[in-house]
Amino acid sequence: MDESAGIEQQQSEEAAATPRSMRVAAALSRKGSDEFVKPGRLVEVRFVKGQSLSLTASRLLALMILTAGGDAWRDIPHRMRKADIRRGHKGNERIVDMLEELHRTLFAEDDKSWRGKRATKRFNLIQASWEEVEDGDKETGWIEWQFTPDARRLIQESETYAVMNRQAVLGFRSAYALKLYEEGALRLHRRQPVWKVDIVGLRAALGIDPDKYGDFAQLRRKVLKIAKTEIDQLAHFTVEWEEIRRGRAVVEIIFRFSPKGAPSQIATVDELARHSAGRKARREHAVETVIAIGREEDLADPAEVTHLLSAATTSLTVSEERARDKAAAPWARFPRGRLHFGTTEQAARAIGLRHGGGWDVDLIADAYREAMGDRLDSLSGVKLEKSWKGFCEAFFARRGRPS
Incomplete structure (x- = not known):
């Protein structure tokens, strides 16, 4: 009895010591979804000039964080199959280049020296x-790695985190877009969807070379x-920005991240499930429409919601719908009564409480x-x-916290 109580106490103490971001990461890992957590301190760490x-x-760094899951803060090795990195490439030579790049890239943060001075x-x-x-x-095998003590410290100190989508991360074709996506996902989770940053800070956060794009x-x-x-x-939100000038020079940028409404969320899920070939053409043809239907204030008319939702989903094939339904079996239809x-x-209910x-x-x-109307019966x-998660986020973004 005493031994059992001691084990329970030890488990309770270990759970209390586990960073909040890592508890959420472990829960998402058990769920087996495409969503994963990147601790806030890792998102905000800046590149060395x-x-x-x-x-x-x-x-690759994102896949490492996803694979480590709730154990990323622990002083243990983590493992991943090379096949999960290659994404269709036959050779493994690129993996060597990526690993070596991760090893030699330096990051920076403000700290204090041994004398208490800013450093x-x-x-x-x-x-x-x-x-x-x-x-x-044979093109098989595994890689194994350990995070540095500094990386584990940043993870352990992270009270907030960004919830990101694996397919979205792998779908980006611009490293700058991926970094801005991380910044937006972090701030939306904090319920602070505005990021004000000067040009020097923006370059450091996105990793823009000082010699590139000198003209704004x-x-x-x-x-x-x-x-x-x-x-x-590709993201579950959209981004806009405002340029703050001093004279003729742009000195600051104010980014605003807005969660997408229900129909636009569905269109994003559809896009992530499609092959990346032709994605740029689809984007250039329909990006303005995606932005327009992603704003919740534009969706007051249920008839408009039904029309937009129908347009966003008619391109799905029966096989695509069945594959997705199998991946999310509990979501056969939205409940009619209380949650x-x-x-x-x-x-x-869990999604509603969280978002x-x-x-x-x-x-x-x-x-x-009410917003979705009859079309809700055909969604699964x-x-x-x-769609439900996006509506919860948009509902909160439009109304703020209840008084």
């Missing part, structure tokens, strides 16, 4: 890595506009049913889950 990560290395601390995120050497031409018009065209089009297409009993009811900003979940559910699976 003149250094940045390439798109492929940034993706800049520079460090790596990857301490050591191992790559299995294949026999012959170039930075706007080559970085911000490209990042916006990709985020608006208390039953598997789907409890799942819907509804403290509003009564049943109140949000009634508003969702991942599309229904994402």
